[in-house]
Each structure stands twice: as structure tokens, then as C-alpha cells.
Amino acid sequence: MKITRKDFLRLSGLSVLAAGAVRTFEAAKAAGQSAIRPLRGSGGAPRKQLAMAIDLRKCRQRPGCDLCMKACRDAHNVPVIADPRHEVKWIWNAPFAEVFPLEQSAYTERNYTGSPLPVLCNHCDEPACVRVCPTGATWKRSEDGIVMMDWHRCIGCKYCMVACPYEARSFNFVDPRPYIEHINSDFPTRSMGVVEKCNFCAERLAAGKQPACVEACPANAIAFGDSSDPNSPVCLALSASFSLRRKPELGTGPNVHSIV
Amino acid sequence: MRDRVWIYSGLAVFVAVLTCPFWYALARAHAASRPPQLVLPANQTQCVAPVSFMRASHMQMLLDWREDVVRRDDHRFVAYDGKIYQKSLTRTCLGCHSKQQFCDRCHAYTGVSGPYCWDCHNDPRHLAAGVTPEAQSMRAGGFDRTQSMLSHFPKLTTSSPTSRQPEQTAAGRTP
Amino acid sequence: MFEKALAGGRRYWLWVGFLLAVSFLGLFDWVREQQIGLGVTALTRDVPWGLYIGQFVFFVGLGASALVVVLPYYLHNWKAFAKITLLGEILGMVSVFMAMLFIFVSMGRPMRLINVLWYPHPNSLIFWDINVLSGYVLLNAIVTTTILWSERQGIAPPRWTRFLVMLSLPWAVSIHTVTAFILCGLVARPYWLTPLMAPRFLASAFTSGAALLALLALLMRRLGVFDVGEEAIQKLRTIATYCLLTHVFFDLNEIFTVFYSRIPEHVAHIDYLFAGLDGNDLYAPWMQLSALFALAALAIFLIPALRNRSSLLPWACAFAFFSMLIEKGLGLMVGGFVPTAFGVTAAYAPNLSEWTVVAGIWAFGALLITVLYKIALAVRAEAES
Numbered sequence: 119m120k121i122t123r124k125d126f127l128r129l130s131g132l133s134v135l136a137a138g139a140v141r142t143f144e145a146a147k148a149a150g151q152s153a154i155r156p157l158r159g160s161g162g163a164p165r166k167q168l169a170m171a172i173d174l175r176k177c178r179q180r181p182g183c184d185l186c187m188k189a190c191r192d193a194h195n196v197p198v199i200a201d202p203r204h205e206v207k208w209i210w211n212a213p214f215a216e217v218f219p220l221e222q223s224a225y226t227e228r229n230y231t232g233s234p235l236p237v238l239c240n241h242c243d244e245p246a247c248v249r250v251c252p253t254g255a256t257w258k259r260s261e262d263g264i265v266m267m268d269w270h271r272c273i274g275c276k277y278c279m280v281a282c283p284y285e286a287r288s289f290n291f292v293d294p295r296p297y298i299e300h301i302n303s304d305f306p307t308r309s310m311g312v313v314e315k316c317n318f319c320a321e322r323l324a325a326g327k328q329p330a331c332v333e334a335c336p337a338n339a340i341a342f343g344d345s346s347d348p349n350s351p352v353c354l355a356l357s358a359s360f361s362l363r364r365k366p367e368l369g370t371g372p373n374v375h376s377i378v
Numbered sequence: 379m380r381d382r383v384w385i386y387s388g389l390a391v392f393v394a395v396l397t398c399p400f401w402y403a404l405a406r407a408h409a410a411s412r413p414p415q416l417v418l419p420a421n422q423t424q425c426v427a428p429v430s431f432m433r434a435s436h437m438q439m440l441l442d443w444r445e446d447v448v449r450r451d452d453h454r455f456v457a458y459d460g461k462i463y464q465k466s467l468t469r470t471c472l473g474c475h476s477k478q479q480f481c482d483r484c485h486a487y488t489g490v491s492g493p494y495c496w497d498c499h500n501d502p503r504h505l506a507a508g509v510t511p512e513a514q515s516m517r518a519g520g521f522d523r524t525q526s527m528l529s530h531f532p533k534l535t536t537s538s539p540t541s542r543q544p545e546q547t548a549a550g551r552t553p
Numbered sequence: 554m555f556e557k558a559l560a561g562g563r564r565y566w567l568w569v570g571f572l573l574a575v576s577f578l579g580l581f582d583w584v585r586e587q588q589i590g591l592g593v594t595a596l597t598r599d600v601p602w603g604l605y606i607g608q609f610v611f612f613v614g615l616g617a618s619a620l621v622v623v624l625p626y627y628l629h630n631w632k633a634f635a636k637i638t639l640l641g642e643i644l645g646m647v648s649v650f651m652a653m654l655f656i657f658v659s660m661g662r663p664m665r666l667i668n669v670l671w672y673p674h675p676n677s678l679i680f681w682d683i684n685v686l687s688g689y690v691l692l693n694a695i696v697t698t699t700i701l702w703s704e705r706q707g708i709a710p711p712r713w714t715r716f717l718v719m720l721s722l723p724w725a726v727s728i729h730t731v732t733a734f735i736l737c738g739l740v741a742r743p744y745w746l747t748p749l750m751a752p753r754f755l756a757s758a759f760t761s762g763a764a765l766l767a768l769l770a771l772l773m774r775r776l777g778v779f780d781v782g783e784e785a786i787q788k789l790r791t792i793a794t795y796c797l798l799t800h801v802f803f804d805l806n807e808i809f810t811v812f813y814s815r816i817p818e819h820v821a822h823i824d825y826l827f828a829g830l831d832g833n834d835l836y837a838p839w840m841q842l843s844a845l846f847a848l849a850a851l852a853i854f855l856i857p858a859l860r861n862r863s864s865l866l867p868w869a870c871a872f873a874f875f876s877m878l879i880e881k882g883l884g885l886m887v888g889g890f891v892p893t894a895f896g897v898t899a900a901y902a903p904n905l906s907e908w909t910v911v912a913g914i915w916a917f918g919a920l921l922i923t924v925l926y927k928i929a930l931a932v933r934a935e936a937e938s
Contacts, residue, residue, distance in 0.1 A: 138670065141670075141671075142670050142671075142673050145671065145672060145673050146673040146674075146675050202597075202598070203592075203596075203597035203598060203599075204592050204597070204598065205598055207598075212895070216895040217895075246739065246740060246741060248676075249676050249677070250676070250677050250678070250679070250739070251674060251676075251677055252668075252669045252673075252674055252677040252679035252680045252683075253665075253668040253669055253671075253672045253674060254672045254674050255668075257449075259451070261451065266448070266449075268448050268449060269498065270444060270448070271665070271668055271672065272661075272662065272665075273660055273661070273662045273663070273665040273666060273668055273669065274591075274660045274661020274662040274663075274665075275656075275659075275660055275661075275679060276601040276602060276659075276661070277677070277679055277735075279598075279601040280601060280602055280739060280741070280742065280889075280890075281739050281740075281741055282741060282894075283740060283741035283894050284894065285598070285599070285893065285894050285895060288598060289591070289598065289601055289661060290590070290661065291590050291591050291592035291596070291597075291598075292589070292590040292592040293590060301500055301505055302500075303468060303500040303501070303502035303505050304468060304469070304502075306498035306499045306500065307497075307498050307500070308498055309494065309497040309498050310590045310661070311587075311590065311591065311660075311661025311662045312661060312662060313661075320451070324451060324453060368740045368741075369740065370740065
């Protein structure tokens with residue numbers, strides 16, 4: 119049998135395609151298996167889910183306080199970019215009317231305008247960002263429910279920013295390094311063109327420490343812990359007071375609570 | 379087949395042009411056939427793996443560490459001799475090695491400018507010295523071939539891998 | 554076959570040179586964007602997808618619209634489309650290729666694109682989109698080259714090409730459906746959160762595709778390059794008419810649901826687009842123009858006195874095409890993001906850098922169309938003589 123040039127090109131093209139398809143199929147199978155996160159752990163106990171409760175009553179005692187945000191910036195090399203179009207935010211202050219638009223009333227406007235209201239990634243039970251990420255650069259960690267990011271893998275498609283109802287994700291529109299006040303050599307900076315967000319201080323938790331914002335708060339306004347453990351600080355704080363979550367009606371299951 | 383001579387000479391020129399980077403690199407390496415002057419950590423005689431492995435596969439090991447730390451929350455590395463290290467480029471690798479005088483020199487010498495580790499990861503010594511991470515460029519220094527890094531590598535010892543040591547040049551440390 | 558693209562007159566080479574120049578301009582501007590960062594575009598934290606992704610959606614639609622000629626010709630044996638079907642397939646293939654380029658330029662880290670296939674996540678619609686888009690380009694490339702090759706040999710195309718053509722019909726629907734699913738499954742964006750998104754996309758896609766093909770056919774006849782036949786053009790007009798009617802009907806359905814229910818966050822987006830919100834009415838004139846264009850095209854398509862004047866046909870096609878281009882290529886994205894989830898009206902207007910890259914991709918697409926049509930028509934002319 120004689121193989122013409124055309125046949126050869128066709129055959130090699132097809133082989134490359136076939137090899138690629140097999141690789142993709144196998145990886146997809148593996149991804150499908152790892153994407154399933156049972157609600158309950160192996161022993162039937164509820165899954166661990168880290169959560170946070172921010173006591174805004176304590177925040178209101180200290181108008182203009184931004185110590186938690188500063189601690190976060192220093193811990194994670196978060197750049198301070200003046201241009202609001204390109205800002206990078208992990209934990210930041212937002213007006214009450216924007217954070218809880220449906221709760222806005224004349225009373226809240228009168229009493230809460232101008233007081234600090236820290237917001238951050240909600241580390242949702244059903245994170246929309248994780249569902250849409252095409253590469254697995256962001257995923258929900260099965261051990262503790264943190265919505266993690268892998269900046270090595272992010273392709274910068276920004277789909278997660280489009281999908282997140284909380285605007286908790288920031289794209290690096292410019293090289294962030296010149297905008298970092300003090301570079302903490304223990305934590306990487308980010309490169310241009312990737313998306314980033316709060317990681318619940320996974321690196322500090324691994325070292326047995328509390329998140330930087332929790333530790334930095336002089337009023338102990340932020341309670342942090344496992345929401346499946348009734349004796350965790352976050353559960354104790356939440357059982358003592360009524361709290362709000364952002365847009366719970368969307369079904370994302372946010373895990374940051376604000377005690378108003 | 380009157381055109382045969384043209385076809386073959388054309389092909390030869392094509393192949394020559396296509397491979398000229400290799401010839402150029404080869405010629406340059408021959409002209410300056412001195413391997414880079416690598417500065418090895420003082421008071422440290424052993425890396426997390428044997429030198430032959432590190433030289434051939436450090437990039438794969440870094441990629442594995444990266445996946446383990448970022449995606450599996452697995453920070454413990456058990457070395458071939460049973461010692462425990464933290465999987466960390468900044469703390470473990472740079473805890474001993476100097477980026478400028480170790481990583482950069484060899485990468486410059488071999489012409490591998492690729493890895494973008496430093497777009498994000500920091501060199502603590504560099505930051506301490508007040509130099510921005512961007513402002514570095516390294517060149518391979520002249521050095522005697524017999525003092526290449528191969529001759530300095532390891533006998534097992536048990537000093538702390540993460541302590542940062544002042545550097546000394548490799549010269550005079552030949553076992 | 555490619556040598557056919559190298560034989561052309563002065564007019565041809567001037568046109569090719571112009572398109573090449575604009576393509577390179579776009580390429581350089583994209584390289585600049587990648588070096589300095591996407592911060593040089595007008596994209597923001599609140600509007601992370603803009604002109605690029607809007608154009609992507611529009612061109613996927615144009616790609617899917619090859620179906621309007623392929624389906625009648627292969628499934629219903631409409632002989633009127635004998636000459637134009639191949640051109641439609643080429644247009645579809647090039648459009649989808651352009652759509653992929655638009656995704657590429659909007660990425661922050663395009664060199665890592667392979668991660669989508671290397672670490673595939675079928676949860677993500679982008680994974681599916683990249684697969685169906687490249688599959689569609691491949692399918693059409695195989696079909697068109699095989700058909701041309703057979704025509705050149707003077708033999709009937711192999712029978713498997715018919716199978717591939719049949720496969721390409723549902724595939725064309727799938728590419729635009731998946732593209733709609735990228736947007737309409739997001740709880741964060743009420744403007745897109747409608748099951749009518751995919752049908753609406755298909756209706757507007759077939760409108761713009763039929764209109765553009767008719768325009769290209771009229772242009773080629775005017776230039777004396779090629780005549781697809783009057784009947785084909787009239788049939789394209791009919792298709793454009795009904796698709797545009799369907800599209801307008803779908804749009805009105807959306808408007809009814811939104812304004813009768815008056816859910817604030819659904820109303821806000823349409824208000825912003827067509828009337829302006831908080832004094833920001835940048836897009837209002839454009840969206841009104843788009844609506845006006847659609848109505849004007851419908852008037853010419855439907856009113857007998859206007860329908861019978863052939864000089865108005867190119868106008869109607871251009872109106873229909875640009876109406877869809879404005880609505881889908883820009884309004885769709887801006888409307889999805891503004892007002893933001895926080896209720897703030899952020900301003901986004903594509904800047905010169907983005908327009909330059911878009912012009913570059915358009916020029917590259919036009920170049921591919923020019924060259925491929927040239928080859929196809931030359932091979933056909935040779936086979937016939």
C-alpha cells in the first residue's frame with residue numbers, strides 16, 4: 119500500500135487529535151470524580167465548613183477602622199491601586215445599602231451610613247465561581263470548605279468574576295508589584311492577568327494560626343471556625359445574635375455572616 | 379531532475395537556518411566553556427535530594443511541590459534520607475540557596491530563561507537588601523571547570539535545612 | 554488549490570494588502586495589551602467582559618448561521634442554493650474562527666489556554682464551548698476542502714461528506730446554544746438569566762447570517778466576480794425576514810416579562826440600556842438605533858411597496874445585520890454587568906485599544922473570506938470550463 123503525502127498528513131493529524139482526546143477524556147473523568155463533595159464526611163458527621171461571623175456592632179464602635187484590611191494586605195501582598203476600575207480587593211468596606219440592598223430602610227440609612235461593613239469572599243457552599251472555572255484553578259477544598267485558588271493554573275478568562283454575585287474576585291489588570299506597600303516574602307505576589315480573592319488565610323491555617331483579619335481586630339469582632347461544630351467561636355457568636363448573609367436567596371450558601 | 383542541485387542546496391540552507399540557534403549556542407559554549415560559578419550554601423552539605431536528581435529534575439519536583447501545597451494542603455516532604463522538609467520554594471530552597479548566585483547563574487548559563495517563578499514568588503534576601511525583585515539580571519561568571527557544582531555534592535549531614543546561612547563561594551569547599 | 558489565491562488583479566492585491574495591514578495593526582495592539590496588561594483596555598473590575606466577548610458571541614452566531622443555506626440545500630434539495638452553500642459554509646467556518654480569536658484576546662493569560670484541555674472541567678461551559686467551536690471549524694474545513702477537491706477532479710464528493718454535512722447541522726445549533734448557556738446559567742446576572750437566551754441567540758444569528766450572505770452575494774454580483782443567482786438572494790431575504798420576525802417576537806417576550814413583573818434588578822438592566830440610569834445613558838442612543846434598524850429592516854422586508862424595490866434590499870440586509878451587531882456585539886455584555894451586583898452604575902465604553910484589536914480580527918476574518926472565496930470560485934470556474 120502506498121501512502122501519499124496527503125494520507126500521511128491526514129493520518130498524523132488524526133493521531134494527534136486522538137491522543138489529545140484520550141488525555142482530555144481521562145482527565146475529565148478524574149475531574150468529575152474529584153468535583154463531588156459529599157455533604158457528610160466518612161463517619162456520617164457533617165462536613166467541616168469554615169465560616170466567619172463579623173460583629174458589626176463592634177465595628178461601629180470604631181468608625182474608620184480598617185485594621186483587618188490592612189492586616190490582610192500585609193499578609194497577602196494585596197496591592198493598593200487607586201484606580202477603582204483596577205482595584206484588587208480581598209476584604210474591604212462597602213456601604214450597607216450596597217451589601218444588603220433588600221434590607222435598606224430609612225432606619226438603616228440613618229444609623230449605618232458611614233460605619234464600617236467589611237465584606238469578603240463568602241466561601242459559598244455552592245460556589246458559582248467554582249462551577250464555571252474551566253481549568254479547576256478555583257475549587258472548593260473538601261477538608262474545610264475553603265474556596266481555593268491556584269494562580270498557576272488561572273488562564274484569566276474572568277468567567278468566575280462574571281459568575282460571582284458578590285464581586286469578591288479581582289482581576290490583575292496591571293502588574294501588581296509596584297502597588298504593594300511592603301512585600302511579604304513569605305507569600306507570593308500575583309502576576310498580571312490572573313484573578314485573585316480571599317483564601318480564608320489557608321496558609322496561616324496550615325501553620326496553626328488564625329486568619330490575619332481575625333487576629334488583627336482589636337475588638338475581637340470577627341469570629342471564625344467550623345460551622346458544623348456547635349462549640350466553635352463562629353457558632354457561639356451566631357447563636358447569641360441575629361445575623362445576615364448576603365443574597366442567601368441565590369442558593370449559593372454564603373459562609374460569611376454579619377451580625378448587625 | 380535538472381533541478382536536483384538547486385533543491386538539495388536549498389534544503390541544506392533551510393536546515394542550516396533552522397538549526398542555527400543550536401550551532402550558535404554550541405559555538406558560544408565552546409568559546410566560553412567555563413561552567414557557571416555557583417555559590418553553594420555554607421554549612422550545608424546536602425540538598426533535599428541527590429545532586430544528580432536535583433540537576434535533572436528540580437523543575438519537576440517544584441511542580442509536584444506546588445501541586446501538593448496549593449491543591450492538596452500537603453506541606454511535608456520526606457527526603458530520601460528520611461529527613462522532613464517543608465515544601466516551599468521561598469522557605470526551603472531559598473532558605474539555603476541564593477537565587478542570584480545559584481538559580482540565576484545556572485539558568486543564564488544554560489540559556490533557560492523560561493520559568494516565571496519570580497513573577498510572583500519572592501527572594502527574601504533580595505527584598506531585605508531593598509532591591510526590587512524585577513531588577514535582577516545574572517551572568518555566568520568565569521570559573522574553572524573542575525570546580526563545577528558536581529564536585530561539591532553531598533555527604534549526608536543533619537543540619538537544619540531552613541536556616542539561612544551566609545554564603546561562600548564554592549571554591550575551597552571541595553571535599 | 555492554494556495557488557488560486559495568488560493569481561489576482563491589482564484590485565485584489567490592494568484589498569489583501571489593506572486587510573493584512575489592519576490585521577497586523579490589531580496584532581501589535583494586542584501584543585501591547587498583553588505586555589502592559591488588560592488595564593489599557595476600558596474593561597474594569599465591574600465589567601470584566603466587554604467588547605471582545607460581545608463580538609465573540611456575535612461571531613459564534615454568524616458561524617451557526619451557515620445552517621440557513623446548508624439545511625435547505627442538503628435536507629430539502631433547494632437547488633437555488635447550489636452555488637451559495639459552499640460560500641455559506643466557508644463564512645460559518647471563518648466566523649467561528651474569529652470568535653475563537655475574540656476569546657483569546659480577552660484572556661489575561663492566553664498562553665495557558667491549553668489548561669482548559671489539560672485539566673478539563675466539564676462543569677464549565679467554556680470547556681464545552683472550546684470543544685464545539687473547534688469541532689465546528691474542523692468539520693467545515695474537512696467538508697469544504699473535500700467538496701472543492703472533488704469538484705476539481707470532476708467527481709462526486711465522497712458519500713461520507715454528506716454524513717459530515719448532516720452532522721454539522723445540529724452542531725451549528727449546538728455552538729450557539731452552548732454560547733448562550735455560558736451566559737444564561739449565572740445567578741449573578743439577572744439580565745442573562747432567561748431560558749429564552751439560546752432561542753433568541755439562534756434567531757438573531759440566522760437573521761444576521763442570512764443578511765450578510767445576501768449582502769456578500771449582492772456585492773460579488775456588483776463587482777462582477779460571481780453571481781449566485783437571483784433566486785438564492787430572494788430566498789435568503791425570506792429567511793432573514795422570518796428569523797428577524799422571530800427575534801423581535803422573542804425580544805418583546807422578554808420585555809413583557811420584565812416590565813410586567815417589575816422585578817427591580819431585571820428592570821434596571823433594560824432601563825440602563827435603552828433609557829439610561831442615574832444620568833448614565835451612554836448606550837441608550839445605540840440600543841435605540843438597533844431597535845430602529847430592526848424595525849426599518851422589517852418594514853422593507855414586509856411592506857409590499859418597499860419589498861418590490863430591489864434597490865432597497867441591500868439596505869434592509871445592512872439594517873438587519875447592524876441591528877444584531879449592536880444588540881449582541883456590545884449591548885448584551887454591557888447590559889449584563891450594568892448596574893453591577895452592588896447596584897452601582899459603572900461606566901464602560903470600549904476604548905481605542907479594544908477597537909483596534911477588534912478591527913484587526915475583523916480584517917483578518919475578511920482576509921480569510923477573501924482568499925477562501927477566491928480559491929473556491931476559481932476552482933469552480935475551472936471545473937465548469
